[in-house]
Amino acid sequence: MVDNVMEKIVALCKRRGFIFPSSEIYGGLRGFWDYGPLGVELKNNIKREWWKSIVYQRDDVVGIDASIIMNPDVWQASGHTEAFTDPLVECKVCHVRLRADKEEEIAAHGKEHKEKTSWTQSKRFNLLTEVYLGVTExxxxxxxxxEITQGVFTNFRNVVDSTRIKIPFGIAQIGKAFRNEITPGNFIYRSREFEQMELEYFVKPDDTEVNKWFAYWKEQRMNWYLSLGLQKDNLRFRAHKEDERAHYAKHAEDIEYNAPFGWSEFEGIHHRGDWDLSRHKLTYTNDDGEEFTPWVIETSGGVDRSTLFFLIDAYHEEENRVVLKLHPxxxxxxxxxxxxxxxxxxxxxVAKEIYSALKKDLNGMVAFDDRGNIGKRYYSQDEIGTPWCVTVDFQTLEDKTVTVRDRDTMRQERIAIKELSKYFSKTFLRI
Incomplete structure (x- = not known):
């Protein structure tokens, strides 16, 4: 069942232009994916909604976009060159390498290779991807x-000085990160290049204060996913045990999704304490002249993982059609x-006139299709999650109305052409 569902999702993504294997004409590269015409729209919509809720709708959060490559001393100071690791074991027979903490993958490898397998002792493998700069030796x-977090911390003083924002406040960022994953897999769930959407929220170094904001951001982040249509029964919180926390975390809880391959983390809420700012020797001075090192509450979500789980959650097979019931x-x-x-x-x-008008009026992609019979066109749009289809028919020529069909209910209603933009604008405001 697991393979069947994932195979259908992967096939749909490839066939309809959501996600392709990267550099596929050269055989691809494990752990790397390209987003097609529909995939980039879905991904950008997720990022846009996140940015709207975290930055635009708040007075206490600002955004930045930090460089992907920084001075390597940043990673030394943050502890990543020493502690950003996964446990690795290697099969002595076929030399495949797997994460030592993934017992199911190790067991599956043993079943696949009927000969006896023998594993090396576990060792720590650093996930940072090295690059070399310059043209001379x-x-x-x-x-x-x-991770994209360190660019926030190294810019902490710049942001405070340039915006004069006051504690408690947050700095938000969306951007690419890279990890030399030992075993990338489950489609775009675990890859070596991925995108994160993160908030670092700075508070006074006080247990009561940090507990209040930790609980607040837990609730905010869960409610955000629910508001965009993920089913409540498919979501849960899971607290990290002490031995699985990252080197910087005092406390950590994950939002997990009940994926076809099991409960899987796609956003973490972390109490980072003063780990990062103290390592970078950064402090904050309030209006009373008190200097201190703030504590940090972090929300760290995976854009690619969220994309995958929104697709899985929206995927429905009905009697005559496949439909993605994505939030509009x-x-x-x-x-x-x-x-x-x-x-x-x-x-x-007339259809092209309506198409051109809606493209100008709506904040999003509008499609035009005149190929095949009308039923197939409806089902084609259902499969990619288009919420509404507008059909120009012979009645349109008589009374200047069109048929608007709802994706989920398949109900149709007549709307005057001159009211279409207003109709869709009001509909989007209601959702």
């Missing part, structure tokens, strides 16, 4: 960032416009 070693705010295409018949110029002309 010796070249300078640097790292592709393993996330749907790659908001509205599709059809002439009933492609060989009737009078219908095509």
């Amino acid at each position: 010796p070249k300078q070693k640097a790292y592709l960032r393993g 705010k996330l749907a790659p295409c908001k509205v599709a416009v059809f002439p009933l018949l492609a060989n009737k110029p009078e219908l095509v002309s």
Whole structure:
């Protein structure tokens, strides 16, 4: 069942232009993926909604966009060059390497290779990806960032000085990170290049204060996913045990999704304490002249993992169709416009006028399709999650109304052409 569901999701993503294997014409590269025309829209919509809720709708959060490559001393100071590791074991027979803490993968490897397998002792494998800079020898070693967080901390003083923002406050960022994963897998869930959406929220170094904000951000982040359509029964919190916390975390809880391959983390809420700012020797001075090192509450979500789970959650098979019941705010295409018949110029002309008008008026992608029969066009849009289809038919020529079809209910209603933009604008405001 697990393989069946994931195979269908992967096939749909490839067939309809959501996600492709990277550099596929050269055989691809494990752990790397490209987003197609629909995938980039879905991914951007997720990021846009996150940024809106975290930055635009708040007075206490600002955004930055830090460099992917930083001075390597950053990673030395943050502890990543020493502690950003996973346990690794290697099969002595076939030399495949797996994470030592993934017992199911190790067991599956043993079943797949019927000969006896023998594993090396576990050792720590650093996940930072090294790069070399410069055109002359010796070249300078640097790292592709393993997390986007450190760019926030190294800019802490710049942000405070330039914005004069006061504690408690947050700095938000969306960006690429890179990890030399031992065993990438489960489609885009675990890859070597991925995107994160993170908030670092700075508070006074006080247990009562940090507990209050930790609980607050837990609730905020869970409610955000629920508001965009993820089913409540498929979500849960899981607290990290002491021996599984990252080197910087005093306390950590994950938001997990009940994926076909088991409960899987896709956002973490972390109490980082003063680990980062103290390592970078950064402090804050309040209006009373009191200097202290703030504590940090972090929310760290995976854009790619969220994309995958929104797709899985939205995927439905019905009697005659496959439908992605994506929240309209996330749907790659908001509205599709059809002439009933492609060989009737009078219908095509009106449909193209409506299409052009909606493209200007709606904040999102609008599609035009005149190929095949109308039923197949409806089902084609259902499969990519388009919430509404507008059909221009012969009645349109008489009374200047069109049919608007709802994706989820398949109900249809007549709407005047001149009211379409207002109709969709009001609909988006209600959701």
